[in-house]
Amino acid sequence: MASLTLKGIGKRFGKTAALSGVDLQVEDGKFCVLLGPSGCGKSTLLNVIAGLVPQDKGTVELDGHSVDRLAPRDRDVAMVFQSYALYPHMTVAKNLGFGLRMRGVPKATIRKKVLDTATLLGIDDLLNRKPRELSGGQRQRVAMGRALVRKPKLFLLDEPLSNLDARLRANVRLELKQLHSQLKTTIVYVTHDQVEAMTLGEKVVVMRDGAVRQTGRPETIYSFPADTFVATFIGSPEMNLYRGMILRNGERPVFQGREFHMDMGNLRLNLVGRGVDLGFRPEDVRIVEAGAGTLPVKVEMISDVGSEKFIHTQIGQEHLTLRAPKDASFRPDEIINLTIDLTRLHIFQKGVRVD
Amino acid sequence: MTREALERSIIRLIRIAGILFFAVIVAFPFYWMIVSSLRPLEEILMNPANLGLDFRKIDLSAYYDVLFDHGFIRYILNSLYVSIITVALSLTLATVGGYAVTRLRFRGQSFMSYSILIIYMFPAIVLVIPLYVIFSHMGFRDSINVLILVYLAQTLPVALYMLRSYFKTLPLEMENAGLIDGCSRFGVIWRIIIPLSAPALASVALYTFMIAWNEFLFAFMFLDTPDKFTLSRGVVQLAGSVHLSKQLVMAASVLVTLPILLLFLFFERYLVRGMTSGAMKG
Amino acid sequence: MSVNSKHHRESRLAFWMLAPTFAVVLAFVIVPVIWNLWISLKPVSLADLRGDALFQFNLSFENFQKVFSDPDFDTVLLTTLVYTIGGSLLSIFLGLMAALLVHAEFRGRALLRGLFIAPYIAPVVAVTFTWSFILDPQLGVFNQFAVDHGLLTQPIPFLSQRWLDLDIMGVGLRIPMALFSVILFEGWRYFPFAFLFILARLQAIPDEFYHAASVDGATPFQRFFHITLPQLVTVLSTLFLFRFIWTFNKFDDVFLLTRGQAGTKVLPLDVYDYAFGEFNIGASSATAMVLFGVLALFIFIYFRWGMRIDD
Secondary structure (H helix, E strand, C coil), rough: CCCEEEEEEEEECEEEEEEEEEEEEEEEEEEEEEEEECCCCCCHHHHHHHCCCCCCCEEEEEECEECCCCCCCCCCEEECCCCCCCCCCCCCCHHHHHHHHHHCCCEEEEEHHHHHHHHCCCCHHHCCCCHCCCCCCHHHHHHHHHHHHCCEEEEEEEECCCCHHHHHHHHHHHHHHHHHHHCCCCCEEEEHHHHHHHHHCCEEEEEEEEEEEEEEEEEHHHHHCEEEEHHHHHCCCCCCCEEEEEEEEEEEEEEEEECCCCECCCCCCCEEEECCEEEEHHEEEEEECCCCCCCEEEEEEEEECEEEEEEEEEECEEEEEEECCCCCCCCCCEEEEECCCHCCCCCEEECCCCC | CCHHHHHHHHHHHHHHHHHHHHHHHHHHHHHHHHHHHCHHHHHHCCCCCCCCCCCCCCCHHHHHHHHEEEEEEEHHHHHHHHHHHHHHHHHHHHHHHHHHCCCCCCCCCHHHHHHHHHHCCCCCHHHHHHHHHHHHHHCCCCHHHHHHHHHHHHHHHHHHHHHHHHHHCCCCCHHHCCCCCCHHHHHHHHHHHHHHHHHHHHHHHHHHHHHHCCCCCCHHHHHHCCCCCCCCHHHHHHHHHHHCCCCHHHHHHHHHHHHHHHHHHCCHHHHHHHHHHHCCCC | CCCHHHHHHHHHHHHHHHHHHHHHHHHHHHHHHHHHHHHHCCEEEEHHHHHHHEEEECCHHHHHHHHHHHHCCHHHHHHHHHHHHHHHHHHHHHHHHHHHHCCCCCCCCCHHHHHHHHHHHCCCCCHHHHHHHCCCCCCCCCHHHHHHHCCCCCCCCCCCCCCEEEECCEEEEEHHHHHHHHHHHHHHHHHHHHHHHHHHHHHHHHHHHHHHHCCCCHHHHHHHHHHHHHHHHHHHHHHHHHHHHHHCCCCHHHHHHHCCCCCCCHHHHHHHHHHHHHCHHHHHHHHHHHHHHHHHHCCCHHHCCCCCCCC
């Protein structure tokens, strides 16, 4: 186990910058998730850490020592690939033991370690099969096992669950979390799935266009997104976000959007006269009787996800989504009145959070 | 009868006739080669138009003569030596080179691909005279090992091209897994690429073997000493010396044809794949 | 810094991995072509090969003059073109027919496919000797069988007679017999090459095309002309280019069948005849340079208008 430090990693592919100035610190034993849309550079970053892709700038440190000069095999990292990359010409046992064999571990030790790992993952009855004889879930386990068996300093997982069906994915996610708390290994996990990131990560790194946009605990990232990208990327349905200006109404600040205005309560910040983006999450909106300061909206569409309902509404030209309990019943075109939890407002100036 | 049905029955007739036609023109020469090699000269002279083979009169003496009196045992060994060494060298160098072209980044990569194709189209007749002159001048033209190098130059670019196409289809993640598991570049080639490429390697091996085994022009021009003759060269020599004994020439032809046809029969699908992946020349 | 050296390492590794291939190709393809240009511009006879005359700086266009002013040059060039175009077209036509026959599913199809490739796999010496034997006017089974069964009035020396006069319903026809036979052989031996490529292409045409055409009312022949053939145009033209290049430079087949006798002398045989018939290596090289020029022209055409190579 080890801590990982990235300092100013930069990488270009031809004219496009895949990574620019990435700094990251992953403490020993932490489960760190790199999250971002496809093409944001998260997989490239993982390959840089593994030593598969040489970076143009910056250093990768394991336990405070630079590993830039080391080949992948000398970095003592293990990796689980999106396609699993199991060797099709080897049995499960051979696949699991390959990394140990390459390092000259005695045969008896290999056999024992392979068996231990296979038992841990519940695949000990599959050891003599070839990868093509395994189901998707079993392959995924073998891929995990191949990484686990070596007990490396660092685990790198590249979208390891994306080829599983939804139900299996939820199970394996849970197991992965248990496995981590049991083994206390340092993990860097790449995904584009925010649910995966939020449930697995102790530390979530949101990336976009080759740069880190925010690093923090999942609840921090959810509750205090650092910019409008993170704000809208995390959370489903998306955060409601409106462009507007803060005006003064007597002593109180008021948000004036294109379609509505809203009392901002005791906003301490002196933003009066500034253009801002105002955001609030669907769950921070309540349906109330019409009254002073309530926001009338027109119901547009209702999506029922079973446990609750998402109400998509319209204010003039703009849209607003809110969560409602599963027994709420509205009809399209109905007018309803809303209040917004003023303590949960997110305010961004030039895209960046201001608190 | 509708037009559809009419055309269908016409097509069925054409198909049967066509298949018969092709089967006969393709198979007959091989059949005749074998039959004539088993039939003594007198019988050919007496009744050249006899299409059948009388099993009671099968005469294997021609094979004995060719093998022991005309040195064909030696030629077979020479041909095997030339072909096997060419295959081994070609496979090794093409695997290593094909990997470099596929996976490593370096300048001039696309230039490489073009040159490979140009050399693929290069005919032997353009090269034979200058090579003849060089090796005559240096005094080692009459050598089996020089012949191997010439064959290598003929097959290597194509072999490399074929393997490159195949390597491109292998998932990069598999190699990365190997690198992380502790292989060097050559370890990745040896333990991952080669086992995964067995079908492509078989195609390349067959292709190379066929070129080396069948080659005539260079063997004919370069080799002077009968001890060094390959089979093709030996057959031509024999045909020139025993002009009338068709039985001997046909027996020799069978000896040079049989191994390659058998090999091809067993590994047909690899060879077909090799050819259609743009690799055959002739 | 340290990181950039990794790029260098990769380049260097690639260089060493390609070096043997590169060296072999350089020594046995590139250098010979340049060397050939050199000797084609010098008076070199077969006897000069051992001495230093090879390296003397006495260049002239004499060899080329000799080659081009040879009274037979035009005939040889014409023969070469007839042989090349005839052989290429015939092999592609036969290949197309064979592919269409084998395309549909039926019992024994795999066996037939294997059989059809045999002419191409077999060593050239074996098949040329066998065909010479079959077509032999005295001992050959073809002539004897045909004469015995009244199909021919007298044997035809297929490979050794320059002209054959035919009288078809009162119309006299003069065909270059030996050249014609050699072209037939070319078609026989190389149709498998076209066959394989055309078959692969045929099998890549989606069934939906045929189903759609059937629904639209196209009959089998119409389907062939309106769907199959247009889909094959690319592969057919590429095949023609390749076969043209290789047939134009083909030595073995004609040499082994006729030695260039009876009006079958093609340019590649001139290369051999100059060198070992007239002991004139210079003229031989010059002829090879002419072949190389034609080849270069066709390679240029291929890359300019042909298929893109990077798959």
